[in-house]
Structures are given as structure tokens and as C-alpha cells.
Amino acid sequence: MFTGIVEELGRVVALEADGDSARLRVAGSLVTSDAEHGSSIAVNGVCLTVIESGDQAAKAGEFTADVMAETLDKSNLGDLKPGDPVNLERPMKLGARLGGHLVQGHVDGVGVVLERIPGEHWEVVRVSLPSALSRYVVDKGSITVDGISLTVVEAAADSFTVSLIPTTLELTTLGSKGPGAAVNLEIDVIAKYTERLLGLDGAAAGQSESGSAADATSKEVTA
Known part of the structure; x- marks a missing residue:
């Protein structure tokens, strides 16, 4: 579990294809210091597993992770090239402050940066939103x-x-990604969980609540 507070801007060292998967090597001295x-280390919001020993990773200031086909299909990791910057975060510790919100490191979809509107001290960025995720995103939500x-x-x-x-x-990485850049999205x-507990699914999410508790239970059993 993560918080979405990036600890370090790392750098891709290599991405090597291996059949329907890939092996990713990333430089990041902070996140490898106690690996x-x-x-687990989140790379652009994707939870990956360190495969070398901690001593090896700490000494090199780099770590390696295997990336499966499912991850390559549903994230932007497959588009990475050596030298690309990546956002890195280690898992949160129980009892520590939750600076962002509860983040699993499981990407739900990929959006695209549509526009950047500069302000005096900040920027507003608009990102495309896959239709399957739109019902989960609300004003002032995470x-x-x-x-x-x-x-x-x-x-x-x-969007x-x-x-x-x-x-x-x-x-x-959002400091430099311009229109057309792909970004990983994870909704709250x-x-x-709320949708699931209410007995809704993607097709029923837009329908009004009706029926008995038995109906809702039946949906859960047959889902």
C-alpha cells in the first residue's frame, strides 16, 4: 500500500522484452537504500517487486523488476525508454502519516494529457478519462x-x-509531460469497494437503486 507521495524522481536504466513480459531496471538511490x-516499489504508480538482494540494490543504487503482460497492457511502463524519468515511492509504514490517500499501486487505466494551463504559481492539467472509470471520479475526490x-x-x-x-x-514526471503523453490512472x-458492496457493476452503476436486499445478495453470489 502506498500514499501517492513521490519520494524520488528515478531514471530508467533498461527495459528488456522477454516474450510477453519485460524486465525493467530503474536507478533510484533513495528507494533502494533499504530495499x-x-x-515493493511503485514506479509511475505501478507496484513492482525487487528481484535482487537488498545489498546489491543499495550498492548499485538501482533495482530490477519483472513486468508481466497484464501490467504492460494496462499501464505506460511498456513505453518507457532508457533515460526516462519515473516517479518512485516505497510502501507506507503502518502508523506513519498518510500524506496523500490510500493507493494500491494497481493501475486501472491509462489517460492522456490533453492540455496544460499555466498559472502564476501552479498549472492546471487536463487528462483524458477512460469511460469505464468516469463514474468513480468526482470533484474534490482523490x-x-x-x-x-x-x-x-x-x-x-x-476527462x-x-x-x-x-x-x-x-x-x-508531471512537471514535464506535455499534451499527448500517457499517464497511469488509479481511482480511489x-x-x-462501495460499488461492489452495493451490488452494482459496470452495467448497473448508472441505474437507480431498487429491489430488495435479497436481490443485492443474489447479484453478489452470481457475479
Whole structure:
């Protein structure tokens, strides 16, 4: 579990295809400083597993992770090239402050930066929103973009806007991604659990609530 507060702007060292998967190597001295074999590190919002020993990773300041076909299909990791910057975050510790919101590191879809509107001290960025995710995104709600916990300013049917403060512009990939750039999106997991508990699914989410508790239970059993 992560918080969406980027700890370090890392750099892609290599991305090597291996059949229907790939092996990704990333440089990041901070996130590897206490890494161990099997540790989780979020790369652009995707939870990946360190495969080398902690001593190896810490000494090199780099770590390697295997990326499966499902991850390549549903994220922008497959588009990475050596030298590309990536947002890195280690898992949160129980009892620590939750600076962003609860982030799983499981990407729900990929959006595209549509426009950037500069302000005096910030920028407003509009991102496209896959239709299957639009019902989960609300004004002033939380969303994760490339692993960054952000607050939605305005939610439309097919896009949303976020405001980026100077720190976010300076220390994350969103400071340099222009129109046309792909970004990983993870919606608030609480919204997904709420939908499931109410007995709704993608087809029924837009329908009004009706029927008995038995009907809702029946949906859960047959889903």
C-alpha cells in the first residue's frame, strides 16, 4: 500500500522484452537504500517487486523488476525508454502519516494529457478519462496520476483536471509531460469497494437503486 507521495524522481536504466513480459531496471538511490529481495516499489504508480538482494540494490543504487503482460497492457511502463524519468515511492509504514490517500499501486487505466494551463504559481492539467472509470471520479475526490496523489478539480464525462503546485512540477514526471503523453490512472479504491458492496457493476452503476436486499445478495453470489 502506498500514499501517492513521490519520494524520488528515478531514471530508467533498461527495459528488456522477454516474450510477453519485460524486465525493467530503474536507478533510484533513495528507494533502494533499504530495499530487500521481494520489496515493493511503485514506479509511475505501478507496484513492482525487487528481484535482487537488498545489498546489491543499495550498492548499485538501482533495482530490477519483472513486468508481466497484464501490467504492460494496462499501464505506460511498456513505453518507457532508457533515460526516462519515473516517479518512485516505497510502501507506507503502518502508523506513519498518510500524506496523500490510500493507493494500491494497481493501475486501472491509462489517460492522456490533453492540455496544460499555466498559472502564476501552479498549472492546471487536463487528462483524458477512460469511460469505464468516469463514474468513480468526482470533484474534490482523490485520484492517482503516474503514482501521484492528486485532488480532482473538475470531473467531466471523459476527462478531469488537477492543479499542480510548484513542488509537484519540480519533483515528479508531471512537471514535464506535455499534451499527448500517457499517464497511469488509479481511482480511489474506496469507490470500487462501495460499488461492489452495493451490488452494482459496470452495467448497473448508472441505474437507480431498487429491489430488495435479497436481490443485492443474489447479484453478489452470481457475479
